[in-house]
Amino acid sequence: MLSSFAPLIGQTQAVELLSRAVLLDRIAPAYLFAGTPGTGRGLAARCFAELLLARDPREEISPTLRQRIQQGNHPDLLWVEPTYLHQGKLISAAEAAELGIKRRTPPEIRIGQIREVSRFLSRPPLEAPRSVVVLEQADSMTEAAANSLLKTLEEPGAATLILIAPSPDSLLPTLVSRCQRIPFQRLDQFAMVQILRQTGQTELLEHPEILALAQGSPGEAITHWHYLQNVPPELLHQLVQLPTSLRGILDLARQVDQTLESDTQLWLLDYLQHCYWQQGQSARLPLLENARRYLRQYVQPRLVWEVSLLQISQAGST
Incomplete structure (x- = not known):
């Protein structure tokens, strides 16, 4: 059984809790995989799904079952992820990126998707002992979707739901109370x-x-x-070691605006915060937070960078 979790590194507690639930046949109707994104929550959900969908989880998982789960074509597994509404159709973030579609707001899990979950769970499992539903970024659910899911969690039937979210605080307390929490820790070096x-x-x-x-x-x-x-090395160097002239700073702001997409500009603020902190320029950090707030409020990016870089330059010279 532990071999199912072999790809999951550094999450001993999560593996122990999930393995024990299967061994003792005490599988909860719903789980909350809570922790920092990128620490293995989605991988753990796939590993756990292998055990839940196997006819006998104590035996070696067949390569065919593993492959079907990885490809998302098992009839008793429904994997739900946030979507954009584009031209009347729901598309995932990956599909939007592939189509070159840019959105200012993040994708959401919508009430229509939760209704699909209800329909999926309304019929008995076709092959496995139970049905499995995984909700990625469950914290992105709209309020209507979250309330609709609550009704499903009250009577899930022969099914297990796995909600993936950063923390219990990111979900409605009524949802969290119906889930067994599985913590995912940040990893060591x-x-x-x-x-x-x-x-x-x-x-x-x-x-x-x-x-x-x-x-x-x-x-x-x-x-x-x-x-x-996505950031040209020369541009990054100039942002870390700011120009001393007003013309140089205004030109730098223009380059950032014209060269980088909005999401890359927001990421750049995190990178610069780290660099300035390493330089001992802590007075610059609140100015970067102000810039982040204005960019998220859709203030004209070039203006945000002009004002912010001027203020940052002055803060560094005092």
Whole structure:
């Protein structure tokens, strides 16, 4: 049974709790996998689903079952993720990126998707002992969706639901009270290195600032790395070591506005916070938070960067 969780590194407590539930045949109707994104919650859900959908979880999981779960084509598994509403159709964030669709607001789990969950659970399992529903980023549920899910959790039938969220506080208390909590911890340095090597991200290990930003989350480390690739090195150097002239700062703000997408600009603020903190420029950090707030309020980005970089430059010179 533990072999099902072999790909999951550094989450001993979660593995122990889930394995014990299967061994003792005390599987809860609903679980909350709570912890920092990128620490293995989704992988753990797939591993747990293997055991829940197996006819005998004490035996070795068949490669066919494992493959069907990974490909999302098992009839008793429903995997729900946040979506955008585009031209009357629901599309995932991955699909939106593939189509080049840009959105200012994050994707959501919508009430229509929760109604699909209810329909899915209204019929008995077709092959497995139970049905399994996984809700990724459950904290993105709209209020209507969350209230609709509450009714489903009250009578799930022969099913287990897995909600994935950053923390219990990110969900309605009434939802949390119906779930068994499985905590996911940030990983230590050894586990981080092991996972990044296994996933072919060894180049990341040469960038300690990326590992510092990730704070024990391999998934976040990979995300930070992808964002870093979107910023020209010369532009990044100028932002870390600001120009001394007014013209240079205004030109730098123009480059940021014209070169970087809005999500990359928001990420850049995190990167600069780390760099300035390392430089002992703590007076600059609140100014970056102000910039983040204005960008999220859709203030004209070039203006935000002009004002912020001017203030940051002055804060660094005092």
